[in-house]
Amino acid sequence: MPTSIAFIAHDTQKADIVALAQKHQVTLSRYAVMATENTGKQIQAATGVHIDLLRSQRDGGDIEIAAKVIAGEVAAVIWLFDADHAQLISSNLLNLLRICKIDNTPLATNLATANVVLQSLGKSRIAHLIFNPVAGQGNPDWDLAMIRQILEPQIQLKVIFTKPDLSPTEQAKIAIATIQEGNTTSPDTDFIIASGGDGTISAVANALIGTGIPLGIIPRGTANAFSVALGIPTGLKPACENILTGNTCIVDAARCNDFPMILLTGIGFEAETVERANRDMKNLFGVLAYLLAGAQQLLEQKLFAVEVEIDGSVTQFQCGAMTIANAAPPTSVLAQGLGEVIPNDGLLDVTIAISKNESLNLSDRLLAIDVIGKLFTSALVKTPIENEVLVCFRTNKIKVTATPPQKVVVDGEIIGTTPVEVVCIPDGLTLFAPLGSNITPVRKTTELH
Secondary structure (H helix, E strand, C coil): CCCEEEEEEEEEEEHHHHHHHHHHHHHHHCCCEECCCCHHHHHHHHHHCCCCEECCCCCHHHHHHHHHCCCEEEEEEEEECCCCHHHHHHHHHHHHHHHHHHCCCCCCHHHHHHHHHHHHHHHCEEEEEEEECCCCCCCHHHHHHHHHHHHHCCEEEEEEECECCHHHHHHHHHHHHHHHHCCCCCCCCCCEEEEEEEHHHHHHHHHHCCCCCCCCEEEECCCCCHHHHHHHHHHHHHHHHHHHCCCCCEEEEEEEECCCCEEEEEEEEEHHHHHHHCCHHHHHCCHHHHHHCCCCCCHHHEEEEEEEEEEEEEEEEEEEEEECCCCCCCCHHCCCCCCCCCCCCCCCEEEEEEEECCCCCCHHHHHHHHHHHHHHHHHHCCCCCCCCEEEEEECCCCEEEECCCCHHHHHHHCEECCCCEEEEEEEEEEEEECCCCCCCCCCCCEEEE
């Protein structure tokens, strides 16, 4: 559905159209508004709503609007004219009426119909789609066309393409400001959709934490770990259909230092593996790139000393890998020590792979392979694993220092090195998720194994 409203008014009708715009100012703030020059200037001065000023009606402004209707950019046209001078504009009005008829675009010519049209648009759902065209291995033009085909019959879609010089977080903040200006934070009205890989989704989610504005997810990345972890469909069509249902849930979020975290923080092995699985490798092998990179890293991984601080108490370990998870799919095996990462319990799941030796020998590396297999099984059956080389517990806040400093990955992106502090943000994020997804009510408790 298009997201623009067009206004035209005869000189004797300008007071009426300004009053109409003031009455529906909240609705106009949610849309792009265009108007012929003089009409637009008066509406903008009276409401403060930005107006895209076209030519005056005398100079062909109505023709510009007709062209935008043909282009599919206009949700409705409001044209208030003086009935005593209808003959002067009859041909222009008939041309626009014909175009609106062909394109099935509402055209209101009096206050009664204009009020009905604007009231209807005020109840329409508007989604700000932040779309990463370089995510995944698919055709972005085909993907976007499919998204539009599925969503736009029911949702007014504003497409925002990611840019190299502007983060998705900042783009989401701009969209949030637009939504909050219209004071419409209900899942029945305005919301945000992120379409890309886990990095794009995490960046958009960062801006939404604590706002209550729902996030729709259309995954198009390599692993799509966040969607898998929460039971959100990973196919393009079912992901769009999930958003159309309007069913929402609330999950936790977290921060690692100043970085948003919706999935997990990996220290040591996980971070090194992600760095190995670069874009070229993912383009070549897809999700298998992570498995290949992990196998390579297992042969080279070195132990490091780690200090873990929880509530002022410090514990030291000798380890090769550490994972702090807010949510994680079964394939994130190093997060599965407790059998299930619960995304709405107000706690972080911590798994530490420890060693009593000074360095990893062949026996240790073979044992690690065995443990990884058991962790994956643990995730499938949702049962905690008991193993002497694993330390597993839940907490809402943790500080980690490593010697030597270790690389840190957050939601698939390398952010630097230790030390880090990870803090859970309970009920921080509202998502569109299907009924029967992996998000279930829980009793919040602290667990230590």
